[in-house]
Amino acid sequence: MPVCLQTENLMKRYGSVTAVSGLSLTVNEGEVFGLLGPNGAGKSTTLYMLCGLVTPSSGSVTLFGRDLHDNFLSVISRFGILTERPAFYNHLSIRRNMQILAMLGQKDVNIDRALDRVGLLNVSQRRVGALSHGMRQRLGLAQALLSEPELVILDEPTAGLDPESTQEILQLLRFLADEAKVTVIFSSHQLQEVEYLCDRVGVINQGKLVACEEIENLLSYDPAQVDVLVDSLEAAGKRLSEQAWVKSVETKKGRLRVHLNGGTVHQLTAFLVSSGFKVAGVMPRQRTLQEYFLKVLSR
Amino acid sequence: MIDRVFTAYLAELLKALRWKFTYLGPLLIIAMVGLAPLLYPVAGEGQNPFIFVGVATSTALNLLGLFILISYCAGLVSSEISSGTIRLILTRPLFRHEFVLAKLLAGATYAFTLSAAAAITSWTVALVFGNISGVEYGGEVVHTSGSMVRVYALGFLIALAPQFAFVAYAVMVSTYVRNTGAAVITAIGTWIVVDAVKYPLGIAKYLFGSYVDTPWEVFRSQAEGLTVAWISEKTYWCLGTSAVAAAVFGAVALIGLRRRNFNG
Numbered sequence: 001m002p003v004c005l006q007t008e009n010l011m012k013r014y015g016s017v018t019a020v021s022g023l024s025l026t027v028n029e030g031e032v033f034g035l036l037g038p039n040g041a042g043k044s045t046t047l048y049m050l051c052g053l054v055t056p057s058s059g060s061v062t063l064f065g066r067d068l069h070d071n072f073l074s075v076i077s078r079f080g081i082l083t084e085r086p087a088f089y090n091h092l093s094i095r096r097n098m099q100i101l102a103m104l105g106q107k108d109v110n111i112d113r114a115l116d117r118v119g120l121l122n123v124s125q126r127r128v129g130a131l132s133h134g135m136r137q138r139l140g141l142a143q144a145l146l147s148e149p150e151l152v153i154l155d156e157p158t159a160g161l162d163p164e165s166t167q168e169i170l171q172l173l174r175f176l177a178d179e180a181k182v183t184v185i186f187s188s189h190q191l192q193e194v195e196y197l198c199d200r201v202g203v204i205n206q207g208k209l210v211a212c213e214e215i216e217n218l219l220s221y222d223p224a225q226v227d228v229l230v231d232s233l234e235a236a237g238k239r240l241s242e243q244a245w246v247k248s249v250e251t252k253k254g255r256l257r258v259h260l261n262g263g264t265v266h267q268l269t270a271f272l273v274s275s276g277f278k279v280a281g282v283m284p285r286q287r288t289l290q291e292y293f294l295k296v297l298s299r
Numbered sequence: 300m301i302d303r304v305f306t307a308y309l310a311e312l313l314k315a316l317r318w319k320f321t322y323l324g325p326l327l328i329i330a331m332v333g334l335a336p337l338l339y340p341v342a343g344e345g346q347n348p349f350i351f352v353g354v355a356t357s358t359a360l361n362l363l364g365l366f367i368l369i370s371y372c373a374g375l376v377s378s379e380i381s382s383g384t385i386r387l388i389l390t391r392p393l394f395r396h397e398f399v400l401a402k403l404l405a406g407a408t409y410a411f412t413l414s415a416a417a418a419i420t421s422w423t424v425a426l427v428f429g430n431i432s433g434v435e436y437g438g439e440v441v442h443t444s445g446s447m448v449r450v451y452a453l454g455f456l457i458a459l460a461p462q463f464a465f466v467a468y469a470v471m472v473s474t475y476v477r478n479t480g481a482a483v484i485t486a487i488g489t490w491i492v493v494d495a496v497k498y499p500l501g502i503a504k505y506l507f508g509s510y511v512d513t514p515w516e517v518f519r520s521q522a523e524g525l526t527v528a529w530i531s532e533k534t535y536w537c538l539g540t541s542a543v544a545a546a547v548f549g550a551v552a553l554i555g556l557r558r559r560n561f562n563g
Contacts, residue, residue: 054560077392087383104391
């Protein structure tokens with residue numbers, strides 16, 4: 001897959017403070033890449049270095065095979081950015097804001113289409129100063145999508161949105177990636193969003209990229225931990241805990257969580273059925289992004 | 300580059316036209332000049348409308364006009380920085396120096412608008428309340444209305460030079476001071492301090508601010524019936540110091556914005 005973005009040894013220092021250190025990252029075209037990290041880890045600084053708002057102290061950013069610094073105009077016109085807490089001209093309408101940005105974009109763009117995508121077309125004459133946080137966030141996304149970009153960089157795109165709006169935004173981003181083949185790079189604190197949306201995640205801590213993994217690998221099933229739905233939890237748990245191939249059993253939210261000790265899922269299922277229990281479901285537990293995130297940070 | 304600067308300039312105009320403060324400045328100038336006849340007669344004994352035009356235009360622009368101009372221009376960049384809209388602009392295909400140039404052009408347009416407001420109002424008042432057929436001295440017409448208009452037009456154009464320098468000065472402050480209010484106070488405060496110490500320090504000759512009234516002196520002299528040269532040494536100093544100041548302030552503004560990070 002062709003590379004969309006590449007950073008090499010990217011570093012940003014503010015006086016004696018190093019915000020980002022030696023960050024080397026590659027994002028492929030059409031990929032949805034999530035940037036995770038605790039507050040102050042350097043996520044926003046990294047994203048802003050990718051779009052020229054922050055000048056790196058050293059290192060390079062290559063987008064679409066071209067150095068960002070040397071080819072700023074041609075590169076930046078190919079991507080859209082949503083910054084954290086996007087700001088607009090409050091005294092102007094949504095449409096007027098978009099018109100100004102369209103003018104500066106130096107490209108023929110379809111403002112109506114961009115507004116329609118985020119559900120703001122019907123309120124385009126409304127003054128931005130009167131918009132709710134959620135609507136401003138949508139407008140932020142609309143301006144990022146205005147020039148039909150090949151890459152969108154989003155800093156906390158769903159921050160402060162209600163669940164319904166969040167879902168709509170995530171679906172739009174997934175659609176852009178799947179149907180329009182837009183590369184998406186975004187940062188978020190919401191691990192569920194990242195799980196839903198991303199193909200790959202990178203974890204930044206104290207300015208360093210400490211891990212980078214395919215989401216599929218992270219969310220794989222753990223065959224040593226199995227959730228069981230069975231008619232008699234207590235009796236089944238007791239029987240299972242007596243088996244040598246079971247390490248431990250705990251009751252959790254109306255089901256059994258069985259930690260296997262060399263046993264298999266098949267063996268477990270067969271044992272329960274042969275013991276006369278009515279088994280409604282057996283499911284190896286899926287690893288969560290949160291577990292991975294916390295594990296990486298504790299290293 | 301020119302088309303991008305021009306587009307950014309048009310975007311600035313679009314923003315400005317929808318902002319109430321943009322209209323406040325010209326309205327104040329119009330009000331000041333329009334009400335000036337209450338304090339300064341347009342016609343009468345030893346008085347002619349041209350003297351009124353010269354005094355009203357220069358007083359309105361050099362006192363109120365400069366404060367309004369500096370206040371407006373000091374907010375041009377700082378307001379974008381403090382509100383965060385600068386991140387919206389700088390992530391478009393536009394270089395930072397092009398953005399600053401567009402701001403300078405917007406400021407220059409505002410300076411021109413203030414001057415035009417003062418000029419149109421003062422001439423309108425003169426037309427309504429006086430006879431502007433020419434300047435008489437000892438019963439003879441020494442300067443025709445046509446020659447007075449030409450001298451005024453020249454003064455108007457030359458007066459734009461120090462005003463453009465003030466625009467560059469205020470925009471420069473605006474790129475370094477993040478808060479709009481602080482930028483306005485810094486720009487006006489520094490100007491007042493420099494204006495107060497320029498004579499004791501002996502640097503007045505080299506400061507463009509010393510020449511804001513120079514362009515109007517010829518017109519006022521001719522309005523009183525005197526004949527003076529259109530261009531004097533002082534005029535050259537006015538143009539020269541203004542050009543140098545505008546270039547230096549503009550360059551410092553460009554450097555200021557170029558080095559800045561916008562990450563929050």
